[in-house]
Amino acid sequence: MALTVENLSKNFGKTTVFKDISFTVDRGEIVCIMGKSGEGKTTLLRCINNLETVDSGSIKINNLYLCNEVNGKIQYASKENMKEIRQEMGLVFQNYNLFPHMTVMENILEAPLFLKKTNRKDIEKRANYLISELELKDKENNYPYQLSGGQKQRVAIARACMLNPSILCFDEPTSALDESTRSQISKIIRNLASQNIAIIIVTHDNAFVEEISQRVITLSNGSISE
Amino acid sequence: MEMNVLNMLIPMTLNGLIITIGVFVITLVVSIPLSLVVALLRMSKNKIVSSIMGGYIYIMRGTPLLLQLMFIFFGFHYVPVIGYAFSRYQAIFIAFIINYTAYFAEIFRGGINSIDVGQYEGAAVLGLSRTHTFIKIIMPQVIRNVIPSIANEVITLVKDTSLVYILGVSDILKAAKAVSNKYSSFSPYIYIGVVYLAITAVLTRVLNRIENKFNYFR
Numbered sequence: 468m469a470l471t472v473e474n475l476s477k478n479f480g481k482t483t484v485f486k487d488i489s490f491t492v493d494r495g496e497i498v499c500i501m502g503k504s505g506e507g508k509t510t511l512l513r514c515i516n517n518l519e520t521v522d523s524g525s526i527k528i529n530n531l532y533l534c535n536e537v538n539g540k541i542q543y544a545s546k547e548n549m550k551e552i553r554q555e556m557g558l559v560f561q562n563y564n565l566f567p568h569m570t571v572m573e574n575i576l577e578a579p580l581f582l583k584k585t586n587r588k589d590i591e592k593r594a595n596y597l598i599s600e601l602e603l604k605d606k607e608n609n610y611p612y613q614l615s616g617g618q619k620q621r622v623a624i625a626r627a628c629m630l631n632p633s634i635l636c637f638d639e640p641t642s643a644l645d646e647s648t649r650s651q652i653s654k655i656i657r658n659l660a661s662q663n664i665a666i667i668i669v670t671h672d673n674a675f676v677e678e679i680s681q682r683v684i685t686l687s688n689g690s691i692s693e
Numbered sequence: 694m695e696m697n698v699l700n701m702l703i704p705m706t707l708n709g710l711i712i713t714i715g716v717f718v719i720t721l722v723v724s725i726p727l728s729l730v731v732a733l734l735r736m737s738k739n740k741i742v743s744s745i746m747g748g749y750i751y752i753m754r755g756t757p758l759l760l761q762l763m764f765i766f767f768g769f770h771y772v773p774v775i776g777y778a779f780s781r782y783q784a785i786f787i788a789f790i791i792n793y794t795a796y797f798a799e800i801f802r803g804g805i806n807s808i809d810v811g812q813y814e815g816a817a818v819l820g821l822s823r824t825h826t827f828i829k830i831i832m833p834q835v836i837r838n839v840i841p842s843i844a845n846e847v848i849t850l851v852k853d854t855s856l857v858y859i860l861g862v863s864d865i866l867k868a869a870k871a872v873s874n875k876y877s878s879f880s881p882y883i884y885i886g887v888v889y890l891a892i893t894a895v896l897t898r899v900l901n902r903i904e905n906k907f908n909y910f911r
Contacts, residue, residue: 516818517817518814518817518818550820553818553819553820554820556818557818558818560811560814560815562811564809564811564812564814564815565815566812566815566816566830567834567910567911568833568834568837568909568910577819577821577829578819578820578821581819581820581821581822581825582820610909610910610911611910612910612911626819627818627819630819630820
């Protein structure tokens, strides 16, 4: 399994967001997490990506625990393991969170150049491949403010894919897109899944879910149903 | 008589300019980097450190620079244990640096706080370290946001340099006063006003250029 979530609970103060939820996502699978606004879909995604802490339960990415409950206490991965886990995960934010002072190319190159997993030549080769795959060829020197919503989305996807993640998460990927851009994004996501990447999508867009998902997880009143 | 005024004023003004520009440049060069450190300490999660920085900023912003100059030169050696008699120039540089550091620190703090949390999260999910995120992702955006406020303070600093007269140091305003007293004329003040305006015009141009340079993104 690419992702294993077991008995996960999260509270904000006295408010329970979700309780004892468990699910798995395999490589190459497209799983949509649905639910009404405020049901905790985005919080769940943020917990999986270590942007929020959890109160109990475990999250396992491939063979490494991001967090695990030991003797009733949550233990997070060591710094070294966390580094490895980070590179297995990718997240495309709802508002993309591109770096506004960097061009498309600089946004895409920033993380791999910092992490230095391979040499610069190979990194640039992969960036150019992703740029042409995602139809951003003439936009590589543009700044985020010069791009449309769909183009920003594709830059965010390219940026997340640069580290070859085994799991790619999307938070409301279609919320700001028109019909044709939505089809384009769903084609891209299907293509990523075919490359053996586990895809997790948080959305409340029913049409998009019907179009793309292989499995739907519904979050309601703090628990999930499939 | 006007020629006599100018003949006396010009060399005195040139000497005074060395003090004015010297105080201005040294204050900027030291206080801007120092203010970034103070801003970060002010934002520290350690409440003691944050409170100490808050107190320092409160004192610097809550009392006149003139009083701070006087205290450091005339009063600091009376302070028990740490008291020390600073020279005129030491007192001037210390007072200007610690005063402007406090103002710049608050500007930087506001700039850092104005950055969307999504920028930090975007960097975190990409595996960028906190230091790398701060230097390469946050700071370029902070600098762009704070340039107009920093520019304002920089121009105020030029005019504040005239306060060094209180310690008997001859800047350009003191030169005007000396010439004015000798010839019972107000015109030296007008000439010096023009010198201040010229310095401000050059600075405004330089600061606008810097601002435009950072306007390549939104």
